Amino acid sequence: MALSMAMAVDATSCTSNRWSMASLRTALPSSSSSSTSAAATIRLPSSRCQCLQQCISLSRSRRQQQPVLTRSFTAINPLSSLGFSDNTTFGHAFPAVDNGSRFFAMRHGRRVPKLNRPPDQRRALLRGLTTQLLKHGRIKTTRARASAMRKYVDKMITLAKEGSLHKRRQALGFIYEKQIVHALFAEVPDRYGERNGGYTRIIRTLPRRGDNAPMAYIELV
Amino acid sequence: MAASVDPLVVGRVIGDVVDMFVPAINMSVYYGSKHVSNGCDIKPSMAVNPPKVTISGHSDELYTLVMTDPDAPSPSEPSMREWVHWIVSDIPGGTNPTRGKDILSYVGPRPPVGIHRYILVLFQQQMPLGNMLEPPQNRANFNTRLFAAHLNLGLPVATVYFNAQKEPANKRR
Numbered sequence: 001m002a003l004s005m006a007m008a009v010d011a012t013s014c015t016s017n018r019w020s021m022a023s024l025r026t027a028l029p030s031s032s033s034s035s036t037s038a039a040a041t042i043r044l045p046s047s048r049c050q051c052l053q054q055c056i057s058l059s060r061s062r063r064q065q066q067p068v069l070t071r072s073f074t075a076i077n078p079l080s081s082l083g084f085s086d087n088t089t090f091g092h093a094f095p096a097v098d099n100g101s102r103f104f105a106m107r108h109g110r111r112v113p114k115l116n117r118p119p120d121q122r123r124a125l126l127r128g129l130t131t132q133l134l135k136h137g138r139i140k141t142t143r144a145r146a147s148a149m150r151k152y153v154d155k156m157i158t159l160a161k162e163g164s165l166h167k168r169r170q171a172l173g174f175i176y177e178k179q180i181v182h183a184l185f186a187e188v189p190d191r192y193g194e195r196n197g198g199y200t201r202i203i204r205t206l207p208r209r210g211d212n213a214p215m216a217y218i219e220l221v
Numbered sequence: 222m223a224a225s226v227d228p229l230v231v232g233r234v235i236g237d238v239v240d241m242f243v244p245a246i247n248m249s250v251y252y253g254s255k256h257v258s259n260g261c262d263i264k265p266s267m268a269v270n271p272p273k274v275t276i277s278g279h280s281d282e283l284y285t286l287v288m289t290d291p292d293a294p295s296p297s298e299p300s301m302r303e304w305v306h307w308i309v310s311d312i313p314g315g316t317n318p319t320r321g322k323d324i325l326s327y328v329g330p331r332p333p334v335g336i337h338r339y340i341l342v343l344f345q346q347q348m349p350l351g352n353m354l355e356p357p358q359n360r361a362n363f364n365t366r367l368f369a370a371h372l373n374l375g376l377p378v379a380t381v382y383f384n385a386q387k388e389p390a391n392k393r394r
Contacts, residue, residue, distance in 0.1 A: 134297065135297070136295065136296065137292070137295050137297025137334075137335045138296040138336040140336060187298070201233070203232060203260065206261070217336065220296070220297055
């Protein structure tokens with residue numbers, strides 16, 4: 001008897017929690033979050049320790065978050081309206097505490113990889129990495145940097161696909177070496193003409209010896 | 222798309238150089254004391270001499286080993302894909318390539334730009350090739366698939382690949 005009553009109490013408390021979240025979600029505009037592909041569920045353990053579970057890194061690339069709550073906040077975010085977000089050219093960037101100095105234990109809604117650097121250094125790092133990737137075709141860096149640079153490499157290739165003078169100048173403003181921009185604009189239409197997006201591939205490898213940092217190869221597809 | 226976990230698919234070896242196959246033979250490759258596993262890093266200075274390759278299989282079967290680099294001269298512009306480094310044929314099963322016939326002598330990896338993949342492919346021969354096989358005139362623009370089709374070798378029975386990049390001129394501290 002007491003057990004059933006306790007369970008009933010639990011049930012009501014659970015349903016009350018669920019009811020509040022559900023009502024909140026229905027109140028806000030629903031977004032179609034990109035579902036992770038079935039590849040995320042393929043997780044075959046293997047004895048080899050490198051080049052595994054590529055599917056995981058690919059599926060994590062589409063960040064399926066709950067953009068619902070944060071999207072409703074972007075319009076009224078005081079920090080972004082003051083111009084604190086750095087690279088306005090490349091999409092919005094949220095500062096770490098946009099929720100009134102409340103720290104969360106989870107990563108909900110955080111879309112910008114900070115890479116442990118201030119914004120100017122971060123931008124310089126990403127510019128340098130994309131320049132080197134476009135120059136060498138395949139580079140080896142840490143996994144966090146590799147997954148952070150995908151966006152910028154894809155952006156550069158998209159600029160090259162459009163091919164106009166304005167896009168060329170925009171690319172020259174990002175990539176450090178002129179020859180690479182001109183070579184890129186020359187060869188991208190043949191190479192990536194049919195491909196829509198996803199111009200890079202990340203392959204995870206063994207960790208670095210000095211600090212056990214997880215490493216990855218990133219290459220142009 | 223790389224939805225599978227196989228390192229050869231992930232590293233695009235299957236697709237760029239060979240087609241999907243079922244590995245039938247165990248092949249272990251050693252450069253000095255370092256065992257080569259798929260995607261590991263080998264320094265060009267360590268790979269100057271041909272590796273020690275041991276293959277399993279019956280001793281009355283003959284095998285052909287081909288080593289190519291599909292990323293020549295640079296992975297972002299592989300205009301010389303593939304560049305063949307080594308061809309050995311008539312290797313009896315269960316031994317190593319020293320017992321076979323060297324069609325094309327070994328040239329170590331020398332990647333000028335970027336990180337290159339070096340792929341060792343093992344085919345099973347239907348009959349002894351011996352004198353039928355003449356080495357290709359050019360090492361560049363080699364095609365492993367055409368080579369296998371030309372000699373009726375079929376799909377490979379074993380493949381392994383490793384990465385190599387140019388070492389910096391100064392010794393890294």
